Ligand code: SF4
């Protein structure tokens with residue numbers, strides 16, 4: 001039996017993802033996150049934090065190499081699962097290009113295209129689409145820097161952790 005996955009030692013979403021309830025912007029560490037200890041307000045953390053689970057946590061097929069703190073990015077879906085977002089830590093913007101990530105992401109983009117799915121690489125406000133035929137298409141700046149989300153397109157269902165809605 002596959003051991004249950006755990007957030008222990010990670011916390012990358014506490015940096016990369018905005019939290020409406022805290023007015024926490026994306027790409028800055030949450031003021032409650034403590035290295036080696038995790039969330040200092042875990043028992044009373046906002047509902048959005050409690051609801052959020054990245055795709056590494058949800059997908060049994062993704063092994064430890066894909067754990068966000070090790071990979072350097074957080075995976076989450078949007079658009080009813082049609083879009084896989086690869087939210088890369090801006091402190092390490094090329095993390096997704098390393099093995100085994102780049103090759104696997106390209107494979108998902110290629111296979112998913114037939115079903116109308118896409119893989120987007122995000123570095124802060126900027127976005128690239130992994131093309132089914134190979135290569136990257138630069139989609140430019142897609143995120144508003146200052147607004148906080150209210151049901152924006154990037155929101156995982158049931159989660160209050162969110163990116164600002166697209167302008
Ligand atoms: S990024 Fe995923 S594994 Fe890491 S703390 Fe957040 S939900 Fe847990």
Ligand code: SF4
Pocket residue numbers: 013014019030031032033034038039040041042045046049
């Ligand atoms: S309050 Fe939310 S974002 Fe902040 S450290 Fe806790 S779980 Fe992470």
